[in-house]
Amino acid sequence: xxxxxxxxxxxxxxxxxxxxSDAQVISDFELQFLDPTLEADFDAVAQTLAVEARDLAIEPxxxxxxxxxxxKVSLLDRSNSExxxxxxxxxxxxxxxxxxxxxxxxxxxxxxxxxxLTDYTERAYKSGHVxxxxxxxxxxxQLIQYGQTAEDMFINGSRHMAHPLLLERSITEAxxxxxxxxxxxxxxxxxxxxVTFSLVPDVITSQEAKEAGYFTETMSYAIxxxxxxxxxxxxxxxxxxxxxxxxxxxxxxxxxxxxxxxxGIDYTGAxxxxxxxxxxxxxxxxxPDLVVTLVQKSxxxxxxxxxxxxxxxxxxxxxxxxxxxxxxxAESLVEEFVVEPLLAAASRFRHPTDANKYLDQLNDKLLKKxxxxxxxxxxxxxxxxxxxxxxxxxIYYANGDFRRMxxxxxxxxxxxxxxxxxxxxxSRVEFEDYSESEDDEDSSQLEVCEFISKECPKCHAKNVLxxxxxxxxxxxxxxxxxxxx
Ligand SMILES: [Zn+2]
Numbered sequence: 001x002x003x004x005x006x007x008x009x010x011x012x013x014x015x016x017x018x019x020x021s022d023a024q025v026i027s028d029f030e031l032q033f034l035d036p037t038l039e040a041d042f043d044a045v046a047q048t049l050a051v052e053a054r055d056l057a058i059e060p061x062x063x064x065x066x067x068x069x070x071x072k073v074s075l076l077d078r079s080n081s082e083x084x085x086x087x088x089x090x091x092x093x094x095x096x097x098x099x100x101x102x103x104x105x106x107x108x109x110x111x112x113x114x115x116x117l118t119d120y121t122e123r124a125y126k127s128g129h130v131x132x133x134x135x136x137x138x139x140x141x142q143l144i145q146y147g148q149t150a151e152d153m154f155i156n157g158s159r160h161m162a163h164p165l166l167l168e169r170s171i172t173e174a175x176x177x178x179x180x181x182x183x184x185x186x187x188x189x190x191x192x193x194x195v196t197f198s199l200v201p202d203v204i205t206s207q208e209a210k211e212a213g214y215f216t217e218t219m220s221y222a223i224x225x226x227x228x229x230x231x232x233x234x235x236x237x238x239x240x241x242x243x244x245x246x247x248x249x250x251x252x253x254x255x256x257x258x259x260x261x262x263x264g265i266d267y268t269g270a271x272x273x274x275x276x277x278x279x280x281x282x283x284x285x286x287x288p289d290l291v292v293t294l295v296q297k298s299x300x301x302x303x304x305x306x307x308x309x310x311x312x313x314x315x316x317x318x319x320x321x322x323x324x325x326x327x328x329x330a331e332s333l334v335e336e337f338v339v340e341p342l343l344a345a346a347s348r349f350r351h352p353t354d355a356n357k358y359l360d361q362l363n364d365k366l367l368k369k370x371x372x373x374x375x376x377x378x379x380x381x382x383x384x385x386x387x388x389x390x391x392x393x394x395i396y397y398a399n400g401d402f403r404r405m406x407x408x409x410x411x412x413x414x415x416x417x418x419x420x421x422x423x424x425x426x427s428r429v430e431f432e433d434y435s436e437s438e439d440d441e442d443s444s445q446l447e448v449c450e451f452i453s454k455e456c457p458k459c460h461a462k463n464v465l466x467x468x469x470x471x472x473x474x475x476x477x478x479x480x481x482x483x484x485x
């Protein structure tokens with residue numbers, strides 16, 4: 001069994017014991033699409049430097065810390081939804097951050113921007129995407145993400161958890177948060193990465209999972225990696241498809257089990273919730289491309305690219321560059337269509353979650369404008385019911401047939417809905433939006449259709465919000481660039 005020594009390093013010799021696995025285990029996992037040449041991979045298992053978090057000697061202590069945290073939560077009145085501020089000066093909620101940003105706090109503004117952008121990219125890219133974020137550290141040396149410690153996140157999040165399974169999940173995540181904090185404090189994250197596999201729950205119905213924010217169209221799962229690189233603690237998330245289409249057989253558990261096994265971590269027989277509760281510490285010498293190395297392993301087993309059917313060469317580096325490009329292009333759109341309206345509504349938020357609800361609406365709206373012209377966005381992120389309309393609209397857009405495009409857009413906007421990461425616990429209740437009451441003229445006779453044009457055909461401005469208004473059978477187009485048609 002591995003043990004964290006006083007120097008905070010996991011002993012190498014100890015690591016290779018207890019977690020090596022037999023090649024025969026592998027044969028239990030044969031799936032027809034698996035690559036038969038990869039058995040050779042497992043010869044290397046004996047040399048891996050990986051251990052499960054639960055096998056470390058510190059684990060009982062960490063468990064008691066999690067138990068204390070649970071005790072703290074049960075003392076709180078769960079019906080009272082006012083978030084609890086646990087000895088923290090940083091903005092706790094998006095609402096507070098928005099208010100501080102309006103007063104001029106640059107830090108708060110960055111916080112709002114980061115939240116808005118993450119929420120948007122999580123909606124738009126359900127598989128085949130990699131994001132890297134940095135933790136900051138507060139004065140108590142606690143890791144902070146989105147302005148909260150893992151403990152705060154749990155305390156604030158668990159109170160809005162409707163389904164008992166999701167509450168259980170959040171307890172698991174809280175415990176993983178304790179682990180991550182400890183590995184950081186003791187320096188383990190300098191040489192190792194903590195790797196967690198988070199799959200769509202299978203003990204609730206697909207519909208329930210969908211409502212909770214999971215992307216069930218392709219059963220996307222997240223590989224999360226936390227480590228320290230050049231003095232900064234980072235979290236990398238890779239989103240990988242776990243099924244080819246809605247209702248198709250899931251291959252996520254097998255892919256994850258095989259991936260872990262190639263590092264000597266044996267999840268054989270473990271269910272989805274158990275896998276989440278058993279993160280691995282993997283030595284970084286085994287992860288030359290960090291989370292992408294794990295994606296590559298998984299793809300090798302499934303014969304796919306980020307879990308998706310794929311033709312041609314698999315260029316992971318080029319794809320990472322594409323992920324950066326997406327983030328950069330999303331940044332300016334999110335600034336204009338999400339961050340600015342959010343700040344403008346600051347004085348109208350009453351309930352602490354109003355800002356989150358409004359963010360949800362704004363990003364949903366933005367995605368329903370960008371998706372028709374930006375082919376890098378998965379066409380199914382508004383749900384299977386809207387996918388055909390999205391794809392048709394793209395074809396009409398490419399052909400310049402705006403009239404037909406509009407019809408498809410309106411249908412997709414009517415039928416579809418998007419969601420971001422399920423760990424951003426939020427409710428679907430509408431926030432009353434007072435900001436867009438400009439067109440009070442009887443809107444019943446107007447048919448307004450909005451989308452983001454990749455490029456204005458007249459002035460060639462990029463990412464132009466284009467509005468078509470149909471009134472008495474006549475349609476006019478107006479670009480935010482000023483051009484009309
Ligand atoms: Zn123009």
